[in-house]
Amino acid sequence: MHNDIKEVLISEEEIAQKCKELGKQLAEEYDGRFPLAIGVLKGAMPFMSDILRRIEIPLEMDFMDVSSYGGGTTSSGEVKIVKDLDTKVEGRDLLIIEDIIDSGLTLSYLIDLFKYRKANSIKIVTLLDKPAGRTAAIKADMVGFEVPNEFVVGYGLDYDEIYRNLPYIGVLKPEVYSEKLK
Numbered sequence: 001m002h003n004d005i006k007e008v009l010i011s012e013e014e015i016a017q018k019c020k021e022l023g024k025q026l027a028e029e030y031d032g033r034f035p036l037a038i039g040v041l042k043g044a045m046p047f048m049s050d051i052l053r054r055i056e057i058p059l060e061m062d063f064m065d066v067s068s069y070g071g072g073t074t075s076s077g078e079v080k081i082v083k084d085l086d087t088k089v090e091g092r093d094l095l096i097i098e099d100i101i102d103s104g105l106t107l108s109y110l111i112d113l114f115k116y117r118k119a120n121s122i123k124i125v126t127l128l129d130k131p132a133g134r135t136a137a138i139k140a141d142m143v144g145f146e147v148p149n150e151f152v153v154g155y156g157l158d159y160d161e162i163y164r165n166l167p168y169i170g171v172l173k174p175e176v177y178s179e180k181l182k
């Protein structure tokens with residue numbers, strides 16, 4: 001285990017099993033359609049890669065890079081588009097893929113945007129849900145795991161851009177971020 005990690009919350013095996021289950025449900029959900037899967041960069045990258053390889057139906061992939069956190073551990077409340085989609089959203093069935101829903105501000109912004117762009121349908125799949133952090137009324141259609149109100153990293157989730165490559169979801173030792181704040 002990485003030295004900065006206090007505890008592994010969700011193991012690599014548990015994540016793999018969950019991707020398999022969620023992928024199966026999504027394949028049934030979108031059977032006969034041609035969804036546009038949208039990964040929210042950067043955090044959704046590992047989850048998107050794993051879950052979409054469990055859905056054996058034709059689909060398109062695109063990416064949106066939005067950022068709300070900056071370097072800290074709490075949301076700034078601001079959402080900024082860093083990279084927009086290349087694909088037209090009008091009339092499409094969208095599947096938004098996220099690593100975590102915390103305040104809900106990122107998704108609330110994206111959903112408004114995609115509604116304005118006249119999507120036919122919008123569904124959200126998130127690996128993690130942290131209901132304690134919620135300020136915007138956002139609910140995912142599919143959730144992998146609920147997590148407590150702790151700062152989690154790994155499998156796409158960063159602290160100050162680090163730890164995204166860990167294969168599990170872990171809790172950071174508090175001294176790691178208190179060091180940085182000094």
Ligand code: PRP
Pocket residue numbers: 040041042043044066067068069070075098099100101102103104105106107157158
């Ligand atoms: C994180 C995470 C979600 C979002 C969730 O992304 O990946 O996209 O915050 O928080 P919210 O529900 O409070 O909006 P971040 O903005 O840190 O960018 P990143 O994915 O590049 O790390």
Ligand code: MN
Pocket residue numbers: 040041042043044
């Ligand atoms: Mn993100």
Ligand code: MG
Pocket residue numbers: 043069158
């Ligand atoms: Mg981040």
